[in-house]
Amino acid sequence: MIELQAAVSGALNGSLYALMALGLSLAWGFLKVINLAHFAMILLAGYLTFELATSTGLSPIATIVVTAPLMFLVGALIQLGYERFDVSELNSLLISYGLLIITVQVVTNIWTADFQRLPSEINPFSAESLAVGSLRFPMPTLLAAGFAVVLVVAAALVLGRTYAGRALQAFGQDREIASAFGIDHRLLGVLLAGAAGASAAVAGMLFPIGGTLTPDLPFEWIGLVFAIVILGGIGNVTGTLYAGLLVGATSGLVAVIWTPSTSPFVVFSLVVLALVFRPKGLFPQKGG
Amino acid sequence: MSRRASILALVTAIALTIAACGGDTGTTTTAGDEGTTTAAPGTTASPDTTAAPSTTAEGSGDPIVVGGTLSLTGAFAATGAIHKVAGEMFIERLNAAGGLLGREVQWNLLDDESDTANIAPLYEQLISQDQVDLIMGPYATPNILAAMPVAERYGYTLPQHTAVLAPLMTYACQFPGWSIGPEPNSFIPNQIADALDSLDGAVSTVALLTNESGSTAFISYGVADDPDDPSTLNILPERGYEIVADIPYPPGYEDWGSTAAQVRDANADLVLVNGLGVEANSLIDAMQQLDYTPPMMFALFPAPGPLLGLGDAAQGTLSVSIFEPNEPILEQMDPEVREIVDEFAERAAAEEIPYTVFETQAAASWNAWEILAQGVEGAGSTDGQGICDSLHSTGAELTFSGAVTFDPAVNNFWDTTEGLKQIQGSEWVMVWPEDIAAGALAGPTG
Numbered sequence: 001m002i003e004l005q006a007a008v009s010g011a012l013n014g015s016l017y018a019l020m021a022l023g024l025s026l027a028w029g030f031l032k033v034i035n036l037a038h039f040a041m042i043l044l045a046g047y048l049t050f051e052l053a054t055s056t057g058l059s060p061i062a063t064i065v066v067t068a069p070l071m072f073l074v075g076a077l078i079q080l081g082y083e084r085f086d087v088s089e090l091n092s093l094l095i096s097y098g099l100l101i102i103t104v105q106v107v108t109n110i111w112t113a114d115f116q117r118l119p120s121e122i123n124p125f126s127a128e129s130l131a132v133g134s135l136r137f138p139m140p141t142l143l144a145a146g147f148a149v150v151l152v153v154a155a156a157l158v159l160g161r162t163y164a165g166r167a168l169q170a171f172g173q174d175r176e177i178a179s180a181f182g183i184d185h186r187l188l189g190v191l192l193a194g195a196a197g198a199s200a201a202v203a204g205m206l207f208p209i210g211g212t213l214t215p216d217l218p219f220e221w222i223g224l225v226f227a228i229v230i231l232g233g234i235g236n237v238t239g240t241l242y243a244g245l246l247v248g249a250t251s252g253l254v255a256v257i258w259t260p261s262t263s264p265f266v267v268f269s270l271v272v273l274a275l276v277f278r279p280k281g282l283f284p285q286k287g288g
Numbered sequence: 289m290s291r292r293a294s295i296l297a298l299v300t301a302i303a304l305t306i307a308a309c310g311g312d313t314g315t316t317t318t319a320g321d322e323g324t325t326t327a328a329p330g331t332t333a334s335p336d337t338t339a340a341p342s343t344t345a346e347g348s349g350d351p352i353v354v355g356g357t358l359s360l361t362g363a364f365a366a367t368g369a370i371h372k373v374a375g376e377m378f379i380e381r382l383n384a385a386g387g388l389l390g391r392e393v394q395w396n397l398l399d400d401e402s403d404t405a406n407i408a409p410l411y412e413q414l415i416s417q418d419q420v421d422l423i424m425g426p427y428a429t430p431n432i433l434a435a436m437p438v439a440e441r442y443g444y445t446l447p448q449h450t451a452v453l454a455p456l457m458t459y460a461c462q463f464p465g466w467s468i469g470p471e472p473n474s475f476i477p478n479q480i481a482d483a484l485d486s487l488d489g490a491v492s493t494v495a496l497l498t499n500e501s502g503s504t505a506f507i508s509y510g511v512a513d514d515p516d517d518p519s520t521l522n523i524l525p526e527r528g529y530e531i532v533a534d535i536p537y538p539p540g541y542e543d544w545g546s547t548a549a550q551v552r553d554a555n556a557d558l559v560l561v562n563g564l565g566v567e568a569n570s571l572i573d574a575m576q577q578l579d580y581t582p583p584m585m586f587a588l589f590p591a592p593g594p595l596l597g598l599g600d601a602a603q604g605t606l607s608v609s610i611f612e613p614n615e616p617i618l619e620q621m622d623p624e625v626r627e628i629v630d631e632f633a634e635r636a637a638a639e640e641i642p643y644t645v646f647e648t649q650a651a652a653s654w655n656a657w658e659i660l661a662q663g664v665e666g667a668g669s670t671d672g673q674g675i676c677d678s679l680h681s682t683g684a685e686l687t688f689s690g691a692v693t694f695d696p697a698v699n700n701f702w703d704t705t706e707g708l709k710q711i712q713g714s715e716w717v718m719v720w721p722e723d724i725a726a727g728a729l730a731g732p733t734g
Contacts, residue, residue, distance in 0.1 A: 001553075002549050002550060002553045005546075005549040005578070006545070006546035006549050006550070007546075009543075009545025009546050009548070009549060009574075010543055010545060010546050012545065013542070013543050013545055105361065108361055108362075108365065112365070112366060112369070112640060112641070112642070113361065113362065113363065113364075113365030113366045113369075113402075114365075114366035114369075114591075114593070114641070114642045114643075115366070115565065115566050115569075115591050115593070115594045115642075116642075117566075117569070117594055117597055119597070120598075120599060126573050126576075126577075127573065127576040127577065127601065128577065129577040129578065129579065131579070136577060136578045136579060138545055138574065138577035138578070139577065140577070141545065210573075211542075211566075211570060211573070212566045212569060212570070212594060214363070216362070216363045220540045220542065224542075248543070251543050251546070252543055252545065252546035253546075255537075255543060255546045255547060255550070256546050256547075256549065256550045259535060259536050259537070260535065260536070260537035260538065260541055260543065260546075260547055261500055261536050261537055261538045263538075263543065264538060
């Protein structure tokens, strides 16, 4: 029973990481941008959620009305910058790493490096769970799973069933050919980057609901989130969700069967094996 | 895909290297009796080119410059800020009372950015370039360990606030401001067992969780290659407490849901978290989500404020402390202690430090500064070896820890005054040992 509970808790936790990985995977897959600034946006959204909720008494979930449009704008502006200066895939990694470092420092200066935590009066979710029999589904990560499913389904529908989505896929596969067919890749790229930014806002909102904020959190996220992006398949939105659930459940199971310290060994061994044997990820898309 | 992965691996490595090699970007401030001002590097001439500690004549009128680093930015900044305020307060009071050897004291404080790689170069700079007269250790055990060889190389005495891993602190002229005795891996589990013994059998089983970083793992498991070394894992069973779960976890661990399930399943009377920061908070949250509240908890080195912020969920949680400003304790101490505690609260609030209580961290900082000041006065100079010898021969009289002596045979770790504190109501209350307690130890609930 404990193994089942651990797998459930781990999978739900993994869905939060999948949510964080979603925007990163989309930008990498379709725009050829490895955007570490995505972690900066998640961090910033987390602190804005904290600030808005504590200063106004709003539910942290409601703050998304402010943070999602804001992060859409930030994501779009960063993409405009990449387009304006014709930044390569490699350089995007370096530039966005710089943006991440700057953001961490700004957040530290504004909110201090100390731990910040939403008070329980405005964040009842932190101690709540949904009971199904003897299983418990912790509310913060259950919310994360809900948002992850909604965003992944929406992204999959947009990518698979709309002109914009198909245009993005064409652009992701061959920029020159796509442009020759009249696809406005700049506008689509900016919109996609904005959407990725909005998804960062959702992930950022969920973090203070479930835990404690510190400015250096992105450096704890990066390894696991990249593992999920790689295992899910770069640009594969449903694969990202599956990979998040798989990594989370595996991590949880390993933690109780062996020790929590063994989890990173197992997860990153999976990544290495995937890179060797399934370089397009564990969940390849049709025709991908 | 594989090309991308290669790019990612390569450039991430480069980026991390760039970050690690950031070098000396620390900001320099000097805290004197005029408050914090722009850097004024020490003007005292060093007698030789090897930058040995200055022995400038007494009463020369030149300020005595103390060099040191603190983590003013980065991961340790929250605690670094506590040490900065405590240090500034101490120096202001010292200068108001005439300084050291009749000379004003200035603090040349650099920001080590919470990066251990910055520590040695910054202390090299302070000693060989800025030619400071004295040094004060940084915050956090890894940083102190990095500063120690530099101090030893130049013959400077190194007072330090918080490194409690006594076996590693081998430099004869390092002096701890916080001591858990020469064997903290024995003292802490024995003190916990002593406290549990007083509860008349209410606790018999323990779930042990351990952050695998140096100091916490040392308390749980002793030295890595010696299973018989004193440790929580060995001592508690010897004292009659069954360890029903032993769960090590890596630094930065986030998957508390599965661990909470494991702890719930163990159903121990005491959940003993030899962890850091907000790890105990995360575990309590995760256990609450499973509708589980352990009868009793212990957190080794937690951030004190956030645990109090958990309210009822953290009631009764135990931790270690060398000082808590509880009213019964303040009433027994010199009135100056209350002044220090009150002033610290005001200044910490002004600096926007979330937890403004003058407790273990600030007391350890104060101790370290007192050790330095008394060493200088005892030596009658700023000579590093002279200060070291003076402290070895006469010890120090510490406001928050009483009279202490320093024995190089045990790396100068003095007889500890450390006790256990417990969350009771909205504050941490000193509860053990009984002779220094401000309140009674509350037993397990439920």
